[in-house]
Amino acid sequence: MPEIESKNSNYRDEPWSDRNLSNYYVRAKEPFNAEAKLDGLVEHFITPTERHFRRNHGPIPNISESDWSMTVEINTIALPSARCGTQTVTFRDLSRLRQFEVVAVLECAGNRRDGLKAIKPVNGVIWGPGTASNSQWGGCRLRDVLVAAGVPADLCDPFYETQRHVEFAAYGEASDDIHYASSIPLDWVMNPLNMVLVATEMNGQRLLRDHGFPARIVAPGIIGARWVKWLKYIRVQDHESSCFYQQRDYKILPPMANGSNCEDFWSRFPALMELNIQSVICRPTPSEKVRVNKPYLARGYALSGGGRAVDRVEVSLDDGATWDLARVYCITAKGGSTSSSSTNSSSSSSSSTNSSTSDDDISSDSSQRNWAARQWSWVLWSYQIESVPPNFTITCRAWDSGGNTQPSAAVWNYRGVMNNAVFHMKPQLVASKGSQFDTK
Ligand SMILES: Nc1nc2c(c(=O)[nH]1)N[C@H]1C(S)=C(S)[C@@H](COP(=O)(O)O)O[C@H]1N2
Numbered sequence: 001m002p003e004i005e006s007k008n009s010n011y012r013d014e015p016w017s018d019r020n021l022s023n024y025y026v027r028a029k030e031p032f033n034a035e036a037k038l039d040g041l042v043e044h045f046i047t048p049t050e051r052h053f054r055r056n057h058g059p060i061p062n063i064s065e066s067d068w069s070m071t072v073e074i075n076t077i078a079l080p081s082a083r084c085g086t087q088t089v090t091f092r093d094l095s096r097l098r099q100f101e102v103v104a105v106l107e108c109a110g111n112r113r114d115g116l117k118a119i120k121p122v123n124g125v126i127w128g129p130g131t132a133s134n135s136q137w138g139g140c141r142l143r144d145v146l147v148a149a150g151v152p153a154d155l156c157d158p159f160y161e162t163q164r165h166v167e168f169a170a171y172g173e174a175s176d177d178i179h180y181a182s183s184i185p186l187d188w189v190m191n192p193l194n195m196v197l198v199a200t201e202m203n204g205q206r207l208l209r210d211h212g213f214p215a216r217i218v219a220p221g222i223i224g225a226r227w228v229k230w231l232k233y234i235r236v237q238d239h240e241s242s243c244f245y246q247q248r249d250y251k252i253l254p255p256m257a258n259g260s261n262c263e264d265f266w267s268r269f270p271a272l273m274e275l276n277i278q279s280v281i282c283r284p285t286p287s288e289k290v291r292v293n294k295p296y297l298a299r300g301y302a303l304s305g306g307g308r309a310v311d312r313v314e315v316s317l318d319d320g321a322t323w324d325l326a327r328v329y330c331i332t333a334k335g336g337s338t339s340s341s342s343t344n345s346s347s348s349s350s351s352s353t354n355s356s357t358s359d360d361d362i363s364s365d366s367s368q369r370n371w372a373a374r375q376w377s378w379v380l381w382s383y384q385i386e387s388v389p390p391n392f393t394i395t396c397r398a399w400d401s402g403g404n405t406q407p408s409a410a411v412w413n414y415r416g417v418m419n420n421a422v423f424h425m426k427p428q429l430v431a432s433k434g435s436q437f438d439t440k
Pocket residue numbers: 052053054055056057058106107108109170171180210211212223224225226227228229230
């Protein structure tokens with residue numbers, strides 16, 4: 001394999017046997033950056049690990065479970081009442097804590113960066129829409145790890161005005177700093193509803209090295225950049241991570257910021273945290289040939305951040321002049337499935353699509369929202385087109401429980417992050433047999 005002959009010795013120990021390259025578009029080999037092919041991505045509600053995108057800023061560390069440990073440090077200024085100091089946590093220590101599972105979508109903030117590059121040059125790996133995947137993550141709650149290290153379990157102090165953060169740093173090298181590190185607010189972590197995990201499992205198995213073995217952060221509803229892999233330390237402190245990936249990356253800079261003046265802007269704008277509302281058409285793919293005058297089942301995914309639920313997905317066949325409702329599928333954590341928001345009730349939906357998602361109409365009354373519940377998972381959607389017109393274009397947009405929808409045009413920013421413009425697709429068309437349609 002040419003991969004093994006890497007010139008750079010840091011990349012001589014990459015887990016190539018764990019990478020099924022036929023499922024990916026590889027955007028860079030060193031570091032390994034690969035996005036999922038879209039048609040395969042919507043075949044399963046829970047993305048099989050071999051189809052989950054991979055996003056790295058350096059070589060993949062190779063650490064055995066028994067050799068691995070991380071430190072948990074509590075900064076005394078941030079938490080004067082807590083026991084302070086540094087503790088070492090092993091893999092066995094993690095397995096002794098109560099174990100949880102959460103189905104959560106992991107999306108890179110650079111997902112769909114190609115749409116911003118089409119406007120003006122951007123800085124970063126050029127991704128299409130294949131850097132979002134939905135997994136079942138297992139491990140212990142980060143809040144329990146912190147409580148075991150001395151953070152008060154009922155942390156809630158309305159008069160404490162210092163921002164407190166939990167910083168995560170990784171083993172291994174990163175391209176822009178001494179290591180990969182990032183942070184999120186302590187209050188977010190301590191809220192048990194937010195399900196921030198120190199994850200050791202993905203889809204019922206040990207994490208793959210590419211996904212952070214032995215342990216990574218899972219921060220549902222938050223951009224992928226904060227889901228630090230190969231954990232080396234966790235630190236409670238009274239300031240954000242000072243790492244490059246918190247301070248000089250993963251921010252939406254204003255439109256006048258560019259490669260020559262961005263230094264003036266980094267400190268003035270906040271680090272990104274929650275994902276925004278997003279939807280993508282996965283079928284048809286740009287290379288697929290769609291038959292004119294035949295039925296077609298369009299499919300895709302939609303997601304939002306911060307625990308906000310995707311309330312509906314809308315599809316337009318006339319470039320956004322009029323919209324119709326797509327059928328939305330979401331399997332709930334209890335293993336039940338719900339399906340809602342369909343107007344084109346004649347559609348036979350997933351029965352014809354090899355989908356592992358169930359289309360049983362256990363329709364919930366979506367007007368009765370449970371406001372305590374949060375949605376961390378993506379939803380899949382489908383839309384039945386009875387007869388593909390000769391000028392076929394398809395557009396989708398989603399709405400979330402915060403009332404947010406997607407902008408009708410992409411808004412450029414220098415780092416090319418958070419592109420959630422309404423998704424347009426103009427498929428390749430072929431004439432069906434007996435049709436008068438001319439493909440020219
Ligand atoms: N240590 C480390 N953690 C990391 C990264 C990294 O390069 N190094 N990349 C981050 C980014 S930007 C994303 S989108 C996710 C990707 O996770 P995955 O490779 O498991 O899909 O991991 C995050 N955690």
